[in-house]
Amino acid sequence: MGQDSWAKRQSRPSITLIAASLIAFLAASLPLFYLFRRAIDAEISEISLILFRSKTLEILATTLGLTIAVTALSTLIGIALAWTLFNIDLPFRSTLQALVILPVAIPSYVFTYSWISLIPGFKGLWAALFVLVLATTPYITLTTLAALRRSDWSTYEVAQTLGLNGLQIFVRVTWPQIKNSVAAGSLLSALYVLSDFGAISLLGVDTLTRAIENIYRGSFDRSSASILALILVAISALVIRLEERSRQRLHIIKSSNRIIKRAKTNDKLKVRLIALFGIGSYLALGLVIPLFQLLSIFLANSTSINYSLLFKASISTLTAACLGALIALALALPVGVLSAQGSRLGRVSDKAILIVHALPGIVMGLALVSFGSSIPWLYHSLLLLSFAYALLFMAKAVGSVRSSVDRVPKNLIEISATLGLPKSATFRRVVIPIATPGLLSGTLLVLLAAMKELPATLMLKPIGFETLATQMWSYSSIFRFNEAAPYALLLVLIAAIPTFLINRPDKGDGIGGDQI
Amino acid sequence: MALKRLRFITLALALSLGASLLTGCASQKSESLVIYSGRSESFISQFLNQFTALTGAKLDVRYGDSAALAAQLLEEGVNSPADIFISQDAGALGAISEAGLLAPLEQRILDRVEDKYRSSRSDWVGITGRARVFAYSPERVKTLPFSIDQLTLPIYRAKIGIAPTNSSFQAFITALIQSRGEAAALNWLERLKANDVKLYEKNSQIVAAIDAGEIDLGLVNHYYLWEVSKALGREIAVANGFFAPGDTGNMINVAGAGILKTSTNLDVSLELLTYLLSDEVQREFIEKTYEYSLALKDANPVGLPALSQIPSPRVDLSLLANLSKTQALLIKVGLI
Numbered sequence: 001m002g003q004d005s006w007a008k009r010q011s012r013p014s015i016t017l018i019a020a021s022l023i024a025f026l027a028a029s030l031p032l033f034y035l036f037r038r039a040i041d042a043e044i045s046e047i048s049l050i051l052f053r054s055k056t057l058e059i060l061a062t063t064l065g066l067t068i069a070v071t072a073l074s075t076l077i078g079i080a081l082a083w084t085l086f087n088i089d090l091p092f093r094s095t096l097q098a099l100v101i102l103p104v105a106i107p108s109y110v111f112t113y114s115w116i117s118l119i120p121g122f123k124g125l126w127a128a129l130f131v132l133v134l135a136t137t138p139y140i141t142l143t144t145l146a147a148l149r150r151s152d153w154s155t156y157e158v159a160q161t162l163g164l165n166g167l168q169i170f171v172r173v174t175w176p177q178i179k180n181s182v183a184a185g186s187l188l189s190a191l192y193v194l195s196d197f198g199a200i201s202l203l204g205v206d207t208l209t210r211a212i213e214n215i216y217r218g219s220f221d222r223s224s225a226s227i228l229a230l231i232l233v234a235i236s237a238l239v240i241r242l243e244e245r246s247r248q249r250l251h252i253i254k255s256s257n258r259i260i261k262r263a264k265t266n267d268k269l270k271v272r273l274i275a276l277f278g279i280g281s282y283l284a285l286g287l288v289i290p291l292f293q294l295l296s297i298f299l300a301n302s303t304s305i306n307y308s309l310l311f312k313a314s315i316s317t318l319t320a321a322c323l324g325a326l327i328a329l330a331l332a333l334p335v336g337v338l339s340a341q342g343s344r345l346g347r348v349s350d351k352a353i354l355i356v357h358a359l360p361g362i363v364m365g366l367a368l369v370s371f372g373s374s375i376p377w378l379y380h381s382l383l384l385l386s387f388a389y390a391l392l393f394m395a396k397a398v399g400s401v402r403s404s405v406d407r408v409p410k411n412l413i414e415i416s417a418t419l420g421l422p423k424s425a426t427f428r429r430v431v432i433p434i435a436t437p438g439l440l441s442g443t444l445l446v447l448l449a450a451m452k453e454l455p456a457t458l459m460l461k462p463i464g465f466e467t468l469a470t471q472m473w474s475y476s477s478i479f480r481f482n483e484a485a486p487y488a489l490l491l492v493l494i495a496a497i498p499t500f501l502i503n504r505p506d507k508g509d510g511i512g513g514d515q516i
Numbered sequence: 517m518a519l520k521r522l523r524f525i526t527l528a529l530a531l532s533l534g535a536s537l538l539t540g541c542a543s544q545k546s547e548s549l550v551i552y553s554g555r556s557e558s559f560i561s562q563f564l565n566q567f568t569a570l571t572g573a574k575l576d577v578r579y580g581d582s583a584a585l586a587a588q589l590l591e592e593g594v595n596s597p598a599d600i601f602i603s604q605d606a607g608a609l610g611a612i613s614e615a616g617l618l619a620p621l622e623q624r625i626l627d628r629v630e631d632k633y634r635s636s637r638s639d640w641v642g643i644t645g646r647a648r649v650f651a652y653s654p655e656r657v658k659t660l661p662f663s664i665d666q667l668t669l670p671i672y673r674a675k676i677g678i679a680p681t682n683s684s685f686q687a688f689i690t691a692l693i694q695s696r697g698e699a700a701a702l703n704w705l706e707r708l709k710a711n712d713v714k715l716y717e718k719n720s721q722i723v724a725a726i727d728a729g730e731i732d733l734g735l736v737n738h739y740y741l742w743e744v745s746k747a748l749g750r751e752i753a754v755a756n757g758f759f760a761p762g763d764t765g766n767m768i769n770v771a772g773a774g775i776l777k778t779s780t781n782l783d784v785s786l787e788l789l790t791y792l793l794s795d796e797v798q799r800e801f802i803e804k805t806y807e808y809s810l811a812l813k814d815a816n817p818v819g820l821p822a823l824s825q826i827p828s829p830r831v832d833l834s835l836l837a838n839l840s841k842t843q844a845l846l847i848k849v850g851l852i
Contacts, residue, residue, distance in 0.1 A: 055847045120728050201681070201717050206852070214681050214852055217583040219840035220590060220611040301749030362584060366591050373595040380578075380597065459588050463550065463576040474579060478556045479720040479747040 014423065018345060020334035025349035027331060027391060028356050032233065034367035035226045042223035050224055055206075063194065063207040063235065066125065070132045071190040077133065078140025078189075079182060081282060083170070085141075086148040088275045096279055097145060098496070098503040103286035104138040104445070105495030107452040107469060109198030110488045111135060113481060114293040116202060128205045134286040135199070136192045139445070140185035143400070146441055147181030148174070150407065180247050184399035187243040187354070188445075191395065194236055194358040197455070208232045209360040216362060229363050236358035240351055291492060298485035305486050309471070313487065314494055317467040320382060320457075321450035324389025325397075328446040329439065332394045336401025337431075350398055357395035361455030364392050369459055385460045389450035396449060397442030404438025405431060440502050448495050468494075548574035549784050550597050552589065554582025554604040555771060559805055567791050573784045582608040583683065589776070590615055599779040600788060602643075604771050605683050609640040610837025618774040622786065628793040629810040633770050636834045642770030643792050644801050645808035647826050648688050649756040650765065651741060652733040653726050660757055661733075664692075664765040668707035677714045677722040677734035680851040683839070684719065684737050684769060690842045691767045691831040698845065705849040715851065720744050727752040735765070738820060739806045756820065761827030768828045769836070770810060 050056065084090075085097050103111075112131050116122045151174065159173045193207075200210050208228055215225040335353060338346025356364070368388050372379045408431050416426040432439075454469045461470065468491045475484035553560055557579050564575050578598075580588070586608035589596055596617070603609045612618055618639035626634050626641055633642035650661065656675075661667055667676055679685050693701045714731050716722050722734035723744040738756050745752045759765040773792065775785045791797060798809035806817040816822040846852045 053847060055850060058850075120725075120730055204715050204717060210681075214843070216587050217681070217683055218686055218843040219838050220583070220586055220608075221838075221840060222587065222590065224840075301747070362587070365584075366587055369588050369591040373592040373597075376595075376597070379595075455584065458578075458580040458584065461578075463578050470579075474557045477581070478558060479718075479724075479743050480558070482747065482749065 024331035024335045028352035031367035038226035067193045070193045073133045074137040074189045075186045078137045081141045082144035084275045098500045101138045112199040112202045114290040128203045131199045136189035139188040143181040143185035147178040151177040183246045191358045240354045294485040301482040313468045323386035324450040325447040327390035328394035332397040339402045340405040354395045365456035365459035388456045393446040393449040396445035400438040400442035404435035548576045549599045551577045551600045552585045552598045553602040596778045602773045606833040607836035619777045640774030642772040642810045646737040649738045654755045656732045662760040674712040675732040677731040679716045686839045692764045726754045742806045766828045
């Protein structure tokens with residue numbers, strides 16, 4: 001409902017917003033600035049050796065092909081899951097809605113390893129496609145579910161009165177309303193594939209991120225690696241541009257007295273069984289089988305668990321990830337608001353944040369090492385680690401901030417103005433509450449991603465500060481997956497808490513269900 | 517409702533921020549030795565703890581991947597808080613040494629190991645050794661190869677595993693280029709690839725794959741046998757084999773350590789290196805980690821020949837710092 005939203009009516013954004021957004025922009029530019037500085041050091045001969053070899057073409061083709069295939073598949077599955085969970089009356093629906101998000105909490109190398117240990121010879125492009133589709137589907141499921149919950153039910157009723165069938169209603173009524181959110185989720189999925197190292201390396205697939213990692217490993221040649229990373233930046237800029245073009249102005253005018261009513265649920269037993277089978281299959285492949293496999297690896301050769309270490313690592317993980325999510329929200333909020341208002345600064349910052357999201361963790365880690373090591377009080381502090389999480393993952397929040405703010409109806413703002421509230425109070429008392437569900441789900445994604453982050457964590461964590469992911473790594477790097485398993489399981493368990501909290505069953509439709 | 521939740525979460529987050537800043541400040545100032553260790557915690561921490569118990573020196577260890585830590589040290593440059601870098605392989609140490617970040621070591625420390633196991637710039641020293649071997653299935657491999665050249669024979673077609681992105685394999689190829697020249701190395705790699713060699717990310721995956729029956733033979737470091745067996749909690753059906761004397765396939769690589777120029781704690785750093793190279797700790801390395809001691813020439817891990825008995829080729833470890841030529845070759849062949 002673009003032109004009628006609060007955001008579009010703001011003629012001049014406030015100074016505070018601009019300043020906050022500028023900070024976010026500078027923060028996001030930090031790793032890009034680092035890459036340019038390193039790339040300048042590269043010699044022409046090195047550059048041509050890297051760029052003009054047939055392998056580079058192959059790597060580019062693999063990277064693009066895999067990104068497109070994974071994104072397309074996960075988008076289809078994500079929409080199907082969200083639509084089913086929203087429209088069909090299933091037992092334990094809100095529990096299922098939270099469960100389908102959880103695969104996102106399993107680190108991709110753990111996820112991949114469990115499949116490798118289950119199926120000998122599980123390798124290559126198809127295996128990568130399988131693993132990455134399962135791992136990235138929750139991004140689309142979550143954003144689509146949120147959009148469905150926000151969609152305007154009065155139009156559905158009109159459509160039904162007009163005698164449209166289910167498919168027609170989806171194409172002509174539902175799709176226009178969820179399209180932008182689906183695109184935002186697909187973008188996250190694409191950027192995930194571009195930056196993934198864990199799954200790709202274990203399965204032996206050569207993408208740009210793996211090539212970058214190999215250069216660091218083999219020759220410690222930071223300038224060549226930076227050139228490849230800049231190619232990755234270019235690709236992600238392209239992907240981001242695509243998503244932006246697909247984003248459409250919504251022309252549906254919402255009635256302000258929205259009918260908050262769930263869609264008429266389809267109660268046919270056959271339909272419900274098929275739906276349960278579909279959701280069950282996804283959960284089995286994406287959550288139950290990997291976790292069960294981890295558990296059996298642990299039980300097959302169980303060692304005594306150091307509970308105090310496990311507890312400490314859990315607290316550390318939560319502290320750093322929560323702090324990272326908070327910083328991400330603080331940075332993403334002004335950018336999302338400005339971007340929704342159509343401000344150029346907002347849009348540019350928005351893009352910078354998304355581009356940075358596609359960078360491999362090692363690049364982000366080194367960029368912050370380069371920046372942070374000259375500031376002794378900051379270096380190897382929890383603050384810098386959380387800041388790294390925010391930089392790496394705030395892209396997951398900025399899209400939902402943008403779309404949530406874009407949805408605030410203008411008449412509420414007018415009422416607020418009539419009542420004599422200043423702009424800032426309107427923002428705090430009208431805009432924020434309405435945008436909150438979107439902000440929460442965005443922040444949740446940042447939190448879940450930060451909890452499992454590894455390469456930047458290893459470089460930036462305070463000494464002696466162990467997270468579940470670093471503990472898991474310290475065992476799995478020496479092949480002791482049995483000892484790593486309890487940490488992986490606990491990680492998923494802890495991740496489940498915020499996921500269920502935000503998807504609270506007593507709230508009916510959970511995220512966004514009780515709002516607007 | 518949602519707003520209340522947001523407020524609650526914001527408050528919780530703000531509290532955790534405050535708490536973490538406080539603890540952060542509290543732990544800022546300390547007089548301990550900062551170690552960057554590319555060797556895993558389960559491997560090295562027992563020895564570091566013993567050192568602390570013995571000397572009272574407090575050690576702060578940052579564990580990570582050797583290559584990533586080396587990149588981090590290069591990025592930190594003169595601002596590095598690290599005193600010591602313990603690395604999994606010579607390459608990462610060489611890269612740091614080449615950048616001029618390591619301080620020269622005392623001769624008495626260097627002399628604990630043969631000169632081929634330490635830096636030619638005298639700024640890092642090898643601590644333990646690992647031999648390249650071929651791991652194989654005694655059940656399925658009836659004809660053992662006596663040279664790496666035989667790996668390109670049809671009898672091993674689709675039965676061999678390598679880990680081309682792994683630094684230990686790349687070190688071996690670097691040695692191959694050094695001994696035979698680039699053209700011959702290229703030729704060998706091409707023939708190996710044409711023999712349908714299977715690619716893995718890690719040495720441990722290769723050993724596990726042999727045990728699982730996916731492949732019959734693989735090029736790895738000697739100690740992965742124990743590592744994988746320990747991880748699986750059972751005996752595995754895999755054995756180590758050596759090629760004929762002098763074959764590049766038997767090369768010895770080292771794990772070692774160096775002291776950073778930025779070290780503010782030189783005395784304790786030197787003391788730690790001395791300790792790690794002492795006879796008793798070297799003996800423990802052999803017993804507990806199955807690695808070779810570089811200081812005790814005639815002691816060996818169970819079931820393996822002594823270091824001096826391994827028919828290894830002479831390899832200049834300082835060449836391992838830059839594997840870009842090797843990588844270019846592997847890229848050309850299409851293995852990485």
